[in-house]
Amino acid sequence: xxxxxxxxxxxxxxxxxxxxxxxxxxxxxxxxxxxxxxxxxxxxxxxxxxxxxxxxxxxxxxxxxxxxxxxxxxxxxxxxxxxxxxxxxxxxxxxxxxxxxxxxxxxxxxxxxxxxxxxxxxxxxxxxxxxxxxxxxxxxxxxxxxxxxxxxxxxxxxxxxxxxxxxxxxxxxxxxxxxxxxxxxxxxxxxxxxxxxxxxxxxxxxxxxxxxxxxxxxxxxxxxxxxxxxxxxxxxxxxxxxxxxxxxxxxxxxxxxxxxxxxxxxxxxxxxxxxxxxxxxxxxxxxxxxxxxxxxxxxxxxxxxxxxxxxxxxxxxxxxxxxxxxxxxxxxxxxxxxxxxxxxxxxxxxxxxxxxxxxxxxxxxxxxxxxxxxxxxxxxxxxxxxxxxxxxxxxxxxxxxxxxxxxxxxxxxx
Amino acid sequence: xxxxxxxxxxxxxxxxxxxxxxxxxxxxxxxxxxxxxxxxxxxxxxxxxxxxxxxxxxxxxxxxxxxxxxxxxxxxxxxxxxxxxxxxxxxxxxxxxxxxxxxxxxxxxxxxxxxxxxxxxxxxxxxxxxxxxxxxxxxxxxxxxxxxxxxxxxxxxxxxxxxxxxxxxxxxxxxxxxxxxxxxxxxxxxxxxxxxxxxxxxxxxxxxxxxxxxxxxxxxxxxxxxxxxxxxxxxxxxxxxxxxxxxxxxxxxxxxxxxxxxxxxxxxxxxxxxxxxxxxxxxxxxxxxxxxxxxxxxxxxxxxxxxxxxxxxxxxxxxxxxxxxxxxxxxxxxxxxxxxxxxxxxxxxxxxxxxxxxxxxxxxxxxxxxxxxxxxxxxxxxxxxxxxxxxxxxxxxxxxxxxxxxxxxx
Numbered sequence: 050x051x052x053x054x055x056x057x058x059x060x061x062x063x064x065x066x067x068x069x070x071x072x073x074x075x076x077x078x079x080x081x082x083x084x085x086x087x088x089x090x091x092x093x094x095x096x097x098x099x100x101x102x103x104x105x106x107x108x109x110x111x112x113x114x115x116x117x118x119x120x121x122x123x124x125x126x127x128x129x130x131x132x133x134x135x136x137x138x139x140x141x142x143x144x145x146x147x148x149x150x151x152x153x154x155x156x157x158x159x160x161x162x163x164x165x166x167x168x169x170x171x172x173x174x175x176x177x178x179x180x181x182x183x184x185x186x187x188x189x190x191x192x193x194x195x196x197x198x199x200x201x202x203x204x205x206x207x208x209x210x211x212x213x214x215x216x217x218x219x220x221x222x223x224x225x226x227x228x229x230x231x232x233x234x235x236x237x238x239x240x241x242x243x244x245x246x247x248x249x250x251x252x253x254x255x256x257x258x259x260x261x262x263x264x265x266x267x268x269x270x271x272x273x274x275x276x277x278x279x280x281x282x283x284x285x286x287x288x289x290x291x292x293x294x295x296x297x298x299x300x301x302x303x304x305x306x307x308x309x310x311x312x313x314x315x316x317x318x319x320x321x322x323x324x325x326x327x328x329x330x331x332x333x334x335x336x337x338x339x340x341x342x343x344x345x346x347x348x349x350x351x352x353x354x355x356x357x358x359x360x361x362x363x364x365x366x367x368x369x370x371x372x373x374x375x376x377x378x379x380x381x382x383x384x385x386x387x388x389x390x391x392x393x394x395x396x397x398x399x400x401x402x403x404x405x406x407x408x409x410x411x412x413x414x415x416x417x418x419x420x421x422x423x424x425x426x427x428x429x430x431x432x433x434x435x436x437x438x439x440x441x442x443x444x445x446x447x448x449x450x451x452x453x454x455x456x457x458x459x460x461x462x463x
Numbered sequence: 464x465x466x467x468x469x470x471x472x473x474x475x476x477x478x479x480x481x482x483x484x485x486x487x488x489x490x491x492x493x494x495x496x497x498x499x500x501x502x503x504x505x506x507x508x509x510x511x512x513x514x515x516x517x518x519x520x521x522x523x524x525x526x527x528x529x530x531x532x533x534x535x536x537x538x539x540x541x542x543x544x545x546x547x548x549x550x551x552x553x554x555x556x557x558x559x560x561x562x563x564x565x566x567x568x569x570x571x572x573x574x575x576x577x578x579x580x581x582x583x584x585x586x587x588x589x590x591x592x593x594x595x596x597x598x599x600x601x602x603x604x605x606x607x608x609x610x611x612x613x614x615x616x617x618x619x620x621x622x623x624x625x626x627x628x629x630x631x632x633x634x635x636x637x638x639x640x641x642x643x644x645x646x647x648x649x650x651x652x653x654x655x656x657x658x659x660x661x662x663x664x665x666x667x668x669x670x671x672x673x674x675x676x677x678x679x680x681x682x683x684x685x686x687x688x689x690x691x692x693x694x695x696x697x698x699x700x701x702x703x704x705x706x707x708x709x710x711x712x713x714x715x716x717x718x719x720x721x722x723x724x725x726x727x728x729x730x731x732x733x734x735x736x737x738x739x740x741x742x743x744x745x746x747x748x749x750x751x752x753x754x755x756x757x758x759x760x761x762x763x764x765x766x767x768x769x770x771x772x773x774x775x776x777x778x779x780x781x782x783x784x785x786x787x788x789x790x791x792x793x794x795x796x797x798x799x800x801x802x803x804x805x806x807x808x809x810x811x812x813x814x815x816x817x818x819x820x821x822x823x824x825x826x827x828x829x830x831x832x833x834x835x836x837x838x839x840x841x842x843x844x845x846x847x848x849x850x851x852x853x854x855x856x857x858x859x860x861x862x863x864x865x866x867x868x869x870x871x872x873x
Binding site: 057058059060061062063064065066067068069070071091092099100102107110111114115120121122123124126159160162163166170175176177178195198199201202204236271302310314315316317318319327328329330332333334336337339340341343344345346347348349350351352353 | 471476500507586587606725726746747749751756
């Protein structure tokens with residue numbers, strides 16, 4: 050038998066190098082400038098500059114680790130029922146007609162990315178009786194590249210955008226959005242941020258949502274909500290979920306991808322949920338969702354979901370948790386107010402409503418590429434395209450520096 | 464009118480349906496030989512003592528942050544997991560041409576590997592590259608590759624029902640006739656569902672043909688340590704292929720050997736020609752992970768990393784793994800003995816020749832039905848049993864029932 054020489058080429062020769070999405074964060078880590086600030090991070094950080102845990106979360110994790118009745122068995126494919134039940138109630142409200150009428154089911158997913166991916170796979174496989182629906186799907190402009198990538202990876206190639214953020218007004222332009230939806234192909238899927246738009250933070254009012262929902266119904270557009278930080282934006286769980294609940298009350302079918310990363314500080318545990326509100330045929334759709342889950346991750350990781358389920362199921366824990374969520378929302382609002390005040394004092398033309406109007410983690414200054422580069426390269430302040438930033442990373446130690454730098458970026462000749 | 468109104472009910476997964484039927488069964492002597500998880504002699508799930516210990520360490524460690532893990536996963540997990548597969552002193556590791564991606568269990572590792580191969584292997588976005596899976600194989604292999612976009616998934620001959628062993632001739636024949644650059648999913652050890660592994664000599668023959676034909680080796684390693692009780696022995700095939708210069712993927716699962724079924728701890732080990740190729744591959748895999756689950760979960764990976772990287776804990780873990788493997792070996796030996804003592808027709812050597820959690824008993828579908836309906840012993844229609852479902856208390860009943868099935872049902 051011959052010993053064949055292995056070829057000197059690699060079977061991976063065709064793979065092209067692609068720079069990491071995390072490059073910005075990596076550049077920040079390597080930056081040695083004493084005043085560097087990372088406003089492009091994905092986590093909520095407290096005044097001390099670190100992510101936080103509720104003491105309650107630690108306590109519950111300890112309980113789980115020492116509970117002799119808990120066995121590390123394969124969980125159900127769709128996740129633990131206590132978790133999906135609570136997550137559903139959280140999003141829709143316990144007395145939601147959809148829950149009462151058993152027209153809703155939930156799937157525990159690997160973070161909200163997992164929820165979006167699974168929802169995309171479900172749509173690709175089954176939307177409109179198609180065996181391979183490829184779109185169109187409408188995403189907000191702007192939005193995360195990875196959001197587009199997730200839908201495309203699931204086979205939904207036709208990704209279009211509706212106008213959302215308006216650079217002129219530094220706010221949502223509802224007129225444009227409604228216009229784009231009215232002209233969207235009938236029955237296309239529309240991705241909507243219930244609250245906490247990423248990356249701009251810009252929000253729709255309840256009146257705006259009513260208009261949007263009306264158009265969705267008229268044109269038979271299917272809503273796919275993203276709700277990654279329920280409670281963190283306004284401080285109220287109900288208010289942040291209002292858009293979803295309103296659509297449900299109108300009888301719309303919808304998907305909603307939820308994340309528990311921010312509200313529980315459980316980023317690393319990947320606790321997500323895909324909510325499915327249907328008119329009928331729930332069991333069949335559930336069975337197909339199970340099949341899809343098996344091609345992605347088989348079944349979800351337990352630790353984080355157990356913690357969330359435990360907290361949401363216990364009245365006292367629930368209250369403590371709600372208080373902490375409110376605390377986060379209030380902290381973000383405080384930073385926004387202080388930033389706004391600083392910028393106002395620094396003078397120069399400009400309105401600063403867009404900083405304090407929305408709540409939650411993100412805020413957008415509508416900067417151009419040059420201004421953003423100035424902030425990153427010259428001031429060592431790392432932020433996202435269009436001048437979107439994570440306000441929680443601004444604290445009493447860096448507020449002046451950040452405010453002055455933004456002021457400089459907006460008003461100097463660069 | 465619902466937009467999902469026409470969606471048909473999917474058929475339930477056989478092994479889960481079996482477990483559901485078992486749960487509903489009220490018979491006092493019922494036995495579940497279907498589930499793919501370890502059970503103690505009391506028929507209970509087992510939390511490895513080392514796992515309990517490390518879990519507590521983690522919750523007591525106030526210095527740990529709760530942030531997202533890097534997209535590719537916890538670095539100390541990835542490197543230690545790859546070392547487990549390839550060996551601490553693997554020349555490939557020394558050459559800096561081994562990398563890894565932390566994934567959601569073995570399934571997740573297969574998923575990321577499949578998605579990468581579809582995009583970048585054998586051309587760009589070539590969905591026509593044939594994927595070969597063993598006949599039979601774990602029922603989810605097909606779905607993972609198919610959902611990743613591969614259009615041509617084929618069986619390769621593996622199980623010889625007649626002689627109750629490996630059909631090496633058929634296997635080698637399918638390798639020879641496969642189109643060049645086809646991808647072969649190989650079970651590193653403890654083949655699921657047959658429990659039948661190639662011998663070292665047979666692996667050499669397999670590797671030789673694969674080299675000739677430039678076939679891609681995608682190992683599925685879900686039972687390392689669990690099969691023979693020895694980590695090195697169970698990784699022999701992977702290490703042999705690496706020593707022969709293959710570039711390959713290895714999807715590792717730590718569900719069974721750590722008993723961490725619920726935390727989804729997996730690792731996709733990548734062996735490339737050189738560091739440059741490795742970096743390009745990992746950069747693309749990062750992109751794929753980002754749009755699948757974004758970042759992997761931290762709990763299980765931390766636990767495994769701490770265990771593998773701490774000498775006393777590593778020793779304790781190997782011991783725990785051996786405990787599980789030894790119990791399985793004991794059940795195999797005893798079942799065979801009892802069947803021989805009963806004079807059950809047929810040969811039963813395969814019960815101890817096969818390795819790992821599963822055994823292909825050779826029972827036909829009618830006999831299986833008899834076992835389930837009349838004896839309340841649940842096993843797969845293929846005749847596959849999970850040896851972990853056997854205990855000192857039920858083994859007599861199971862042996863007698865197999866005897867009955869074989870002698871009264873044709």
